[in-house]
Amino acid sequence: MSETGSSFSETGSYTLAIDGMGGDGGPEVVVAGLAIAADRHPSARILLVGDEAKLSGLLSRHPRAAAICTILPAGSAIPMDMKPTAALRVRDSSMRLAMDAVAKGAAQGVVSAGNSGAMLALAKIVVKTLPGISRPAMAALSPTTRGDVVMLDLGANVSCDWRNLVEFAIMGEAFAKAVLGLPAPTIGLLNVGSEELKGDERLRQAAEVLRGSALARQFHGFVEGHDITAGTTDVVVTDGFTGNVALKTGEGALKMAFTLLRQVFTSSLLGRIGYLLVRPGLERMKEWLDPRRYNGAVFVGLNGVVVKSHGGTDAEGFAAAVDVAMDMVTHRFTDSIRDRLAHMEKLTSVKVTPDQQAVPAS
Amino acid sequence: MSETGSSFSETGSYTLAIDGMGGDGGPEVVVAGLAIAADRHPSARILLVGDEAKLSGLLSRHPRAAAICTILPAGSAIPMDMKPTAALRVRDSSMRLAMDAVAKGAAQGVVSAGNSGAMLALAKIVVKTLPGISRPAMAALSPTTRGDVVMLDLGANVSCDWRNLVEFAIMGEAFAKAVLGLPAPTIGLLNVGSEELKGDERLRQAAEVLRGSALARQFHGFVEGHDITAGTTDVVVTDGFTGNVALKTGEGALKMAFTLLRQVFTSSLLGRIGYLLVRPGLERMKEWLDPRRYNGAVFVGLNGVVVKSHGGTDAEGFAAAVDVAMDMVTHRFTDSIRDRLAHMEKLTSVKVTPDQQAVPAS
Numbered sequence: 001m002s003e004t005g006s007s008f009s010e011t012g013s014y015t016l017a018i019d020g021m022g023g024d025g026g027p028e029v030v031v032a033g034l035a036i037a038a039d040r041h042p043s044a045r046i047l048l049v050g051d052e053a054k055l056s057g058l059l060s061r062h063p064r065a066a067a068i069c070t071i072l073p074a075g076s077a078i079p080m081d082m083k084p085t086a087a088l089r090v091r092d093s094s095m096r097l098a099m100d101a102v103a104k105g106a107a108q109g110v111v112s113a114g115n116s117g118a119m120l121a122l123a124k125i126v127v128k129t130l131p132g133i134s135r136p137a138m139a140a141l142s143p144t145t146r147g148d149v150v151m152l153d154l155g156a157n158v159s160c161d162w163r164n165l166v167e168f169a170i171m172g173e174a175f176a177k178a179v180l181g182l183p184a185p186t187i188g189l190l191n192v193g194s195e196e197l198k199g200d201e202r203l204r205q206a207a208e209v210l211r212g213s214a215l216a217r218q219f220h221g222f223v224e225g226h227d228i229t230a231g232t233t234d235v236v237v238t239d240g241f242t243g244n245v246a247l248k249t250g251e252g253a254l255k256m257a258f259t260l261l262r263q264v265f266t267s268s269l270l271g272r273i274g275y276l277l278v279r280p281g282l283e284r285m286k287e288w289l290d291p292r293r294y295n296g297a298v299f300v301g302l303n304g305v306v307v308k309s310h311g312g313t314d315a316e317g318f319a320a321a322v323d324v325a326m327d328m329v330t331h332r333f334t335d336s337i338r339d340r341l342a343h344m345e346k347l348t349s350v351k352v353t354p355d356q357q358a359v360p361a362s
Numbered sequence: 363m364s365e366t367g368s369s370f371s372e373t374g375s376y377t378l379a380i381d382g383m384g385g386d387g388g389p390e391v392v393v394a395g396l397a398i399a400a401d402r403h404p405s406a407r408i409l410l411v412g413d414e415a416k417l418s419g420l421l422s423r424h425p426r427a428a429a430i431c432t433i434l435p436a437g438s439a440i441p442m443d444m445k446p447t448a449a450l451r452v453r454d455s456s457m458r459l460a461m462d463a464v465a466k467g468a469a470q471g472v473v474s475a476g477n478s479g480a481m482l483a484l485a486k487i488v489v490k491t492l493p494g495i496s497r498p499a500m501a502a503l504s505p506t507t508r509g510d511v512v513m514l515d516l517g518a519n520v521s522c523d524w525r526n527l528v529e530f531a532i533m534g535e536a537f538a539k540a541v542l543g544l545p546a547p548t549i550g551l552l553n554v555g556s557e558e559l560k561g562d563e564r565l566r567q568a569a570e571v572l573r574g575s576a577l578a579r580q581f582h583g584f585v586e587g588h589d590i591t592a593g594t595t596d597v598v599v600t601d602g603f604t605g606n607v608a609l610k611t612g613e614g615a616l617k618m619a620f621t622l623l624r625q626v627f628t629s630s631l632l633g634r635i636g637y638l639l640v641r642p643g644l645e646r647m648k649e650w651l652d653p654r655r656y657n658g659a660v661f662v663g664l665n666g667v668v669v670k671s672h673g674g675t676d677a678e679g680f681a682a683a684v685d686v687a688m689d690m691v692t693h694r695f696t697d698s699i700r701d702r703l704a705h706m707e708k709l710t711s712v713k714v715t716p717d718q719q720a721v722p723a724s
Contacts, residue, residue, distance in 0.1 A: 224610050226617065252588030255588065
């Protein structure tokens with residue numbers, strides 16, 4: 001069952017299973033987002049999973065969305081605050097049935113704006129982890145002065161060992177290839193200094209393994225917090241705790257900058273005139289940094305594409321998450337990780353000496 | 363010896379020992395910084411430690427600095443890349459002699475722009491850790507939309523247990539009182555979500571202990587990355603790895619915002635005119651976010667005030683680090699942590715059950 005997750009027809013038409021009930025805005029936002037997505041991906045097919053009456057009512061108001069959607073009725077929805085263990089016991093939830101569709105091969109990817117913890121738990125159980133990957137990670141794009149950077153893990157794994165970090169590097173590299181279209185993305189390991197001796201044993205071991213791996217030429221070494229937005233590397237690898245804090249801290253800092261800018265432009269008449277003059281440039285800058293543009297975090301390392309939309313996003317943000325899922329599916333992201341893992345088979349035979357130092361197998 | 367570190371005369375005159383040789387800019391930047399500091403703290407006395415010939419030559423060109431400085435000759439200087447263990451063996455370094463002055467009570471605080479690792483190691487050995495504190499932490503101010511926030515640890519301890527985090531909360535609270543002048547600063551524990559069950563055991567234990575402590579009313583609970591710049595709490599507590607990454611990520615994001623803004627204002631003639639109109643407001647914003655204004659990280663938990671200036675700062679930045687040291691000394695920061703620890707004595711008798719759950723002693 002799990003093997004069929006990424007097999008799909010060669011006709012160029014891809015199917016995404018969409019959880020119609022997830023997110024703070026519920027089905028209204030999802031269907032409005034699908035209407036936007038339908039324009040961008042007219043040949044996509046959508047399995048829209050959830051409350052049939054509600055969804056068909058909404059689709060009748062969004063004919064563009066209706067044109068690409070088929071409703072898959074689901075008896076229940078996972079509440080945003082339900083614990084993952086409880087969510088696993090609900091067999092007829094829209095989130096579960098959407099995952100089932102991927103596991104059965106009826107869809108190549110799933111998008112949900114619902115409960116993240118439940119989503120990760122269901123993805124592991126239903127879509128299943130790729131052979132050779134011990135734990136899926138959450139990856140997403142983030143803006144830099146030079147383009148976009150892939151960051152992972154963003155919170156799926158609060159604590160990680162060196163093996164997880166190496167796997168994240170492999171998956172992040174495949175992600176950057178699929179979504180950013182880079183032929184040989186560079187990889188940085190997030191640390192508190194760029195010198196080889198900085199950080200903990202876990203980081204030094206991961207770095208040592210990567211230096212001796214097939215990714216050696218793309219591995220840049222350690223990077224620091226400011227390197228994320230500087231675009232020093234195309235991929236930044238870290239544990240889920242640090243990644244989550246870094247992502248939210250960066251977003252918070254940008255939000256502060258915009259708050260202060262608003263004060264500059266509204267506190268005086270000259271400021272207001274100045275605003276009118278620079279407005280087009282400011283709008284472009286705001287658009288570049290718009291969190292909605294970066295909506296759509298991917299649970300990587302699974303037997304299919306699983307995309308988490310922010311729960312509080314709007315239709316535009318949800319459409320961006322659908323874009324990410326389509327990018328991953330059309331670029332055969334899952335297959336690309338699978339290939340990379342086959343080449344990195346040595347990794348699984350890395351020996352760990354008693355003092356926990358990683359020694360790549362010769 | 364260590365007990366005298368915070369005892370000082372009641373005449374209102376405080377002495378700081380300044381490492382004259384530290385930092386990328388060397389003695390030139392230090393002395394130029396002291397010239398600025400002399401205007402702000404005319405009654406301060408400075409023990410300027412380092413190469414006598416070089417420092418006296420510089421002082422002769424900065425009469426304002428000379429008026430408050432006495433040179434304490436040192437035979438050597440710690441290079442920026444020397445390992446802490448090696449630095450500890452150099453007995454006549456300017457950094458060492460400055461720390462000695464604090465330990466002997468000849469000065470109440472020390473400021474250096476030198477090698478951080480060496481500084482922390484020397485501070486632990488020479489100035490010594492306060493009784494009741496297991497590890498010193500690095501604390502500094504950071505900008506928010508509502509004022510400044512105290513963040514710690516910023517890198518002194520790459521990994522921490524719950525006890526360290528609780529100690530950081532105690533020290534951060536005292537720091538916020540001394541430097542921000544707040545009567546009852548609020549404290550947040552940095553996590554990947556604000557719900558009680560988020561994060562790892564270490565964080566949940568620290569939160570539980572704080573909720574049952576004398577700081578309970580000031581403890582806000584868990585905060586997330588975006589809460590740092592939102593100013594949700596006055597103090598944000600985290601381990602040194604996460605704190606270092608968060609600080610640098612936030613700085614990086616602001617730098618990106620300014621880079622993009624520069625493009626907005628320089629890419630067209632209208633942009634340039636707009637810039638002229640909003641320039642005063644932008645300058646204020648830039649000043650508010652200026653990393654130099656936040657220069658001066660404090661190693662807290664020691665028997666005296668130890669301030670680390672950024673190695674790459676200029677004279678203005680170095681003067682800001684001197685400001686921080688003066689604030690800490692005049693507000694009797696060390697005594698205030700000592701008092702707080704006495705009130706929190708219960709903390710040291712917290713029981714840890716076999717499953718590592720913290721249970722505050724009744």
